[in-house]
Amino acid sequence: xxxxxxVLVTAGIILAFALNGAVIFTILDVKGxxxxxxxxGPLHVGLRGFIxxxxxxxxxxxxxxxxxxxxxxxxxxxxxxxxxxSVFGLFVVVPIxxxxxxxxxxxxxxxxxxxxxxxxLGVLTAGWSSANKYSLMGGIRAAGxxxxxxxxxxLAVVGVVIQAETMSLVGIVEKQIxxxxxxxxxxxxxxxxxxxxxxxxxxxxxxxxxxxxxxxxVSGFLTEYSGVRFLIFYIAEYMNMFVLCAVASTLFxxxxxxxxxxxxxxNFYGPVVLxxxxxxxxxxxxxxRWSFPRFxxxxxxxxxxxxxxxLSLLNILITSIMKVVF
Amino acid sequence: xxxxxxxxxxxxLGLLLAAVKVVTTSNVIHAxxxxxxxxxLTAGTFLLLSAEFVALxxxxxxxxxxxxxxxxxxxxTRAPLGQNAELDNEKNKxxxxxxxxxxxGIFSYVMLNTFDSQINTTSGTSTELLGEILLSRFVFPFEVxxxxxxxxxxxxxxxxxxxxxxxxxxxx
Numbered sequence: 001x002x003x004x005x006x007v008l009v010t011a012g013i014i015l016a017f018a019l020n021g022a023v024i025f026t027i028l029d030v031k032g033x034x035x036x037x038x039x040x041g042p043l044h045v046g047l048r049g050f051i052x053x054x055x056x057x058x059x060x061x062x063x064x065x066x067x068x069x070x071x072x073x074x075x076x077x078x079x080x081x082x083x084x085x086s087v088f089g090l091f092v093v094v095p096i097x098x099x100x101x102x103x104x105x106x107x108x109x110x111x112x113x114x115x116x117x118x119x120x121l122g123v124l125t126a127g128w129s130s131a132n133k134y135s136l137m138g139g140i141r142a143a144g145x146x147x148x149x150x151x152x153x154x155l156a157v158v159g160v161v162i163q164a165e166t167m168s169l170v171g172i173v174e175k176q177i178x179x180x181x182x183x184x185x186x187x188x189x190x191x192x193x194x195x196x197x198x199x200x201x202x203x204x205x206x207x208x209x210x211x212x213x214x215x216x217x218v219s220g221f222l223t224e225y226s227g228v229r230f231l232i233f234y235i236a237e238y239m240n241m242f243v244l245c246a247v248a249s250t251l252f253x254x255x256x257x258x259x260x261x262x263x264x265x266x267n268f269y270g271p272v273v274l275x276x277x278x279x280x281x282x283x284x285x286x287x288x289r290w291s292f293p294r295f296x297x298x299x300x301x302x303x304x305x306x307x308x309x310x311l312s313l314l315n316i317l318i319t320s321i322m323k324v325v326f
Numbered sequence: 327x328x329x330x331x332x333x334x335x336x337x338x339l340g341l342l343l344a345a346v347k348v349v350t351t352s353n354v355i356h357a358x359x360x361x362x363x364x365x366x367l368t369a370g371t372f373l374l375l376s377a378e379f380v381a382l383x384x385x386x387x388x389x390x391x392x393x394x395x396x397x398x399x400x401x402x403t404r405a406p407l408g409q410n411a412e413l414d415n416e417k418n419k420x421x422x423x424x425x426x427x428x429x430x431g432i433f434s435y436v437m438l439n440t441f442d443s444q445i446n447t448t449s450g451t452s453t454e455l456l457g458e459i460l461l462s463r464f465v466f467p468f469e470v471x472x473x474x475x476x477x478x479x480x481x482x483x484x485x486x487x488x489x490x491x492x493x494x495x496x497x498x
Contacts (some may be wrong), residue, residue, distance in 0.1 A: 072353075072355070075355065075356070075359065105378070106378075106452075106453055106454070107378060107379060107382060107453055110379075110382050110386070111382055113386060114382045114383075114385040114386035114390060115385065117385070117386060117389070117390025117391065117394070118385070118389060118390060120390065120394045121362060121389065121393065121394060121397070124394065124397045124398065124401065125355070125359065125397070127401075128355060128397070128401050129355075136401065139401070140398065140401055140402055143394060143397070143398050144398070146394075147391075147394065147395075147398075150390075167453075
């Protein structure tokens, strides 16, 4: 039955993993930008500015939490909570090592997809309740984008599920260990690409940041938010990036294991391996962010509906045929 | 009484309150958000009954897709902030009460009549088993449902694209 202390330990691990992940990815993003664009970036807090996220958090706590007069107060105040809950929920099933996992559900993949769809709700209500044209436009764009890219995300994962014959994330990693190669090299390369593109769109990062679009929509659904509530959206964005990279590592790159390392030591090197893979994927996202211009709204929708969804259906077809043949 | 019983009573109480809020509030977005809570608590109840597949389907399909489409549709048409008196329809209140009470009565009667004698506790439904049954014993209904969904999809697209001939293809 439910053991109280176990629940607390799990919650603690998830919290530590999620918050540290967000901090690591914030540093990665900002320092990556400064390296790529030859600008100083954060330099003063800590060694070469590497603990600036702490200063940033303290700054946001000091700021006034403004609720404009005409907004729908209750909806406005609770909107960040949906996004945060959705992101925390995602961390529950990601296996950091075979034993260090919040809960290894049989339906792990299905759970991930169900929970990740909740953040749309937060973004939409945030946009609407701000009582602001720019916010509403941002919220609607965000919802349209999240709905469109959720489909290729789900369909790309279906290929992995067919190949692994299980929906448990630990099970999927075990299958990859058994096979000797991560799925990205053994048939799911296309699915990996689709997953990463769709995940970037789900994170609403450049080149998919149409909903924020600071040069035309002020800052989209975030326009009216300040102080702690803005901080929650901000942290949730980086946590989302971290957890989606961790999920991609688990599903496609072999998770907490790399070939040739002895499996009996996996509990020791597992967390390090998973973190390394996650940070490498995050680094690719940073490179993409600072290299590409933003998509136009119609290009963005076309990419999802006309390119990614047919490709992911093709991937499912090929995977199923291969599964029957071999 | 076990701890789980107490939790489930609280869940059901919350469910009732959220459901009442859906129909009594006079702001359409508030109604949609209350519906989210209603569905989330329904999913929670299913989780307590160890039917995790059903719970997740509710979260994925209803909260993640249906409600988001509701909100999306409301927001791109009209969604005034604050109270909206038009939402209440005084004339039909009695009718609505009658319909909902009769649905409640029929469902309760059918449920109690069918399952009362054979309530048995299980350790939960295995999703693997569910999948196997769905694709072996119930494969025909399953295919029929997917056919109906496909027909609905094509019908929706046809309706939405009716005026397409009038539009210049390059403008889209």
